[in-house]
Amino acid sequence: MDEVENICKRAKQLVRDHHAGLITVGERIQQRAPDFAGMTDREILDGRFTLSDAQQVIAVELGFSRWEELIAAPELPQVRPPQSTGRWRAFARVFVRDVPTSVAWYRDVVSFEVDYLYGSPPFHGQLSRAGVALNLRQTEHAPWSTPTQEPDLLAVRIEVDDVRTLYLEVRDRGAQLHQPLRTEPWGQRTFIVQDPDSNLLSFSARMPEPTSTKGSR
Helix, strand or coil, X not given: CCHHHHHHHHHHHHHHHHHCCCCCHHHHHHHHCHHHCCCCHHHHXXXXXXXXXXXXXXXXXXXXXXXXXXXXXXXXXXXXXXXXXXXCCCEEEEEEXXXXXXXXXXXXXXXXXXXXXXXXXXXXXXXXECXXXXXXXXXXXXXXXXXXCCCCCEEEEEEECCHHHHHHHHHXXXXXXXXXXXXXXXXXXXXXEECCCCCEEEEEECCCCCCCCCCCC
């Protein structure tokens, strides 16, 4: 497959990502397409975005001012998947049946802050606390809305510095406890709460350092 075809596919994928409402494409478009300069991520995702717009973004990303210059270049840059050399962050996705209801629970019971909500009414949102981010995604049927034969299927596992204080905090705020605070066989203290959609969230102390032993001579 030649590089022209690769580059064209990259532009088409950007259009699909925009139509899918991927939050990550907002800043990418805003910085590289003049028609979208100064717009917010939500304005960009709600607005019209054409293949021509995507081609402009790709051209700038590859070091050209216009798509025509990119395609006419005697040597096209090779398109390789971007590789991150910095720190990574993971965003757990939690499926819920009603985003506003779930947002209220995570905010009021577990003290997460609302980063943003998307849609009217909202069908997607992000909440965070102490560097942990959860993406809430609305779905018609929650994955755990029907009983399963597998016990303790966790949606999220989060390690915290002071698990006992957090346990008392969420318990006193009316959290439904799936498992009370206890010490696991491997030495970690954990508890599990259940959100309104039966998603199980495990909170635990930091994993204890392994005990090293020295053999006798």
